[in-house]
Amino acid sequence: MKSSILLALCLSSLFAYTSIAQKKEMSRTEKRDAILKNIVPPKISKNTLILTDFGAVGDSATDAKPAFDKALRVCKEKKGGKIVVPAGVYIVNGPIHLVSNSSLEIQRGAKLIFGTNPSDYLPVVPTSWEGTFINSYSPLIYAYHVENVAITGEGIIDGNGKEGFAKWYDKQKPAQELSRKMNHEGVPVKDRVFGDGSFLRPQLIQFFECKNILIEGVTVANSPFWCVHFLKSENITARKVKFDAFNKNNDGFDPEYSRNVLIEDIDFNNADDNVAVKAGRDHEGRKTAITSENIIIRNCRFKGLHGVVIGSEISAGVRNVFVENCTYGGYCKRGIYLKSNPDRGGFIRDIYVNDVTFGEVEDAIFITSFYHGEGKGFETDIRNVFFENLTFKAATHAGLVIQGYPTKKVRNIHFSNVRIDSCPTAMSFTNAEGIVFNDVVLGKEVTEPSAVK
Structure with a gap:
């Protein structure tokens, strides 16, 4: 009987010690390494589509927007595709809307320059502005409810903001204040429409409610507003990107309501924050309650x-x-x-x-x-x-x-x-x-x- 009691006490002590050991807080490096295991870049489709085969001409005059639209339709039909943009200067009069399992490879010597006619970025799309969900002008490169998407290469993405949307900064206050009022009052997002006449500048690149994202190698320049916005997204890798962005509010990366993000080996050169981690604004942010977490920023030059x-x-x-x-x-x-x-x-x-x-x-x-x-x-x-x-x-x-x-x-x-x-x-x-x-x-x-x- 005594030996049984002794064995029970020993087992009880062992289980208590094991429980305490399991609860021991991980070290910084253990936490970081556990997060890194969950960040895996998406696989890029081997279905290669050359943009010039769809009518694009890199002559700095011909509108390449129709060619992007055609190529992306093929990506959607074939459930994947890599759109290769060869050397040249491509005018894009309107947004590029990525689809699942699609990627853009902007090759060395290639440059995308977005047009400055605001109506080309309508109809409005679901987006966010300074931490408040709204419906507004489309970001110039936009991914919404998609997964396995990538932007790679050594080319340049030029938002042409200085000649276009960036000029709206001095006109934005009425719409800015209205968006915040709607936030505080809990106005349904579907009723928050900021289109023609609102003067809220769109982001250059936005991933909204996306999974498995890669942005690598490209130069991001001359953004209308924030440069790269990760919104309610997860499993994100951003590496070897260069920034050349000097307009107002030209943040580099803005992870917001996002998790499992790796930002590494970046050359920043921004008129605003290099990396700004965000998690929503005021009433709406507290209600949304999606924490931004597990974000690693390493080997960068600020x-x-x-x-x-x-x-x-x-x-x-x-x-x-x-x-x-x-x-x-x-x-x-x-x-x-x-x-x-x-x-x-x-x-x-x-x-x-x-x-x-x-x-x-x-x-x-x-x-x-x-x-x-x-x-x-x-x-x-x-x-x-x-x-x-x-x-x-x-x-x-x-x-x-x-x-x-x-x-x-x-x-x-x-x-x-x-x-x-x-x-x-x-x-x-x-x-x-x-x-x-x-x-x-x-x-x-x-x-x-x-x-x-």
């Missing part, structure tokens, strides 16, 4: 307004973002920027930034719960953010900034081996708690103390 941004459209929450082994290709105003305000709600947590180098910036690391100093009622929970092995040559304004909210402080932020060679304001922390430092030098490192004279 240049533009900000390197990596999370927010400010953050209402469904963002977690598990990894920024690794990145450097800079030029000036950035801010290196790492986490931003929200009390209109948003949601959360930012489990963010890992490792082995990243910047040159001169205005602010090195900036975390704020009060972006633009506005909002109330829906504070964002920002916590569990880890910075390790970061260097900056100079921060001309501030080194480390944390601005929490009185009723929801920013907490559990770790800085390990962070160095900023020069900064007039080393730290500015308000409404923050649980801040941990390990080997942090802000400004000139102090070495041996001077001797008494």
Whole structure:
């Protein structure tokens, strides 16, 4: 009887220990590697279609839109196809709507230039604008409810924004405010129609509710609005893309309500954020409740307004973002920027930034719960953010900034081996708690103390 009791106690202890071990939190690298296993680029169809066989002429004059439409119909009929765009300059007067199992290979020496007549991008399609779902002008390259799609090659995709849609920036405010009002009031999306006269600029490339996406090698230039928008999509690989985009709001990549995203080996050169992770705006974002998560950004070269941004459209929450082994290709105003305000709600947590180098910036690391100093009622929970092995040559304004909210402080932020060679304001922390430092030098490192004279 005693031996049975002893055996039962031993087994009970063993099961308890196993349970504790199983619950042990994975390390950063274990989390990252588990995510990477779920990101697999789509297989590209071997059914090759040459765009010029469908009537396209790369003479910078002939409209290639009909040729793309014909080729994509064949892709749909044959349940797959790779459309090859050979060298030449192709005018495209209207959007390219990708279908499942289709890909574009824009070869070296090929350039797509989109036309500037707004009516060519109607009728309206389901899309999103600054975190609010609407029906509006079609993005220039658009994939909706499709899977296994790719854009590859060494050619150029030119949105021609400077000569077209980008001019709408100064006219957009009435429609922008109306979209936000509809968001807050819960107006059905089908009734949010922003077509002729609305002046909301379309994205250059948008994948909306898509699975298994690859964008590789191409140069993305001169976008009307955001450059590449991953919206409610998953299993995304973006690699070796180059950006040359200087119009207003020319973000590089905007993953929103999206998961399992790998962004690697990118040359950014944007007038706005290089990568901006988003999760919907205000009432609609909280209602949609699709977290942006499992996003890996590595081996990139940042240049533009900000390197990596999370927010400010953050209402469904963002977690598990990894920024690794990145450097800079030029000036950035801010290196790492986490931003929200009390209109948003949601959360930012489990963010890992490792082995990243910047040159001169205005602010090195900036975390704020009060972006633009506005909002109330829906504070964002920002916590569990880890910075390790970061260097900056100079921060001309501030080194480390944390601005929490009185009723929801920013907490559990770790800085390990962070160095900023020069900064007039080393730290500015308000409404923050649980801040941990390990080997942090802000400004000139102090070495041996001077001797008494």
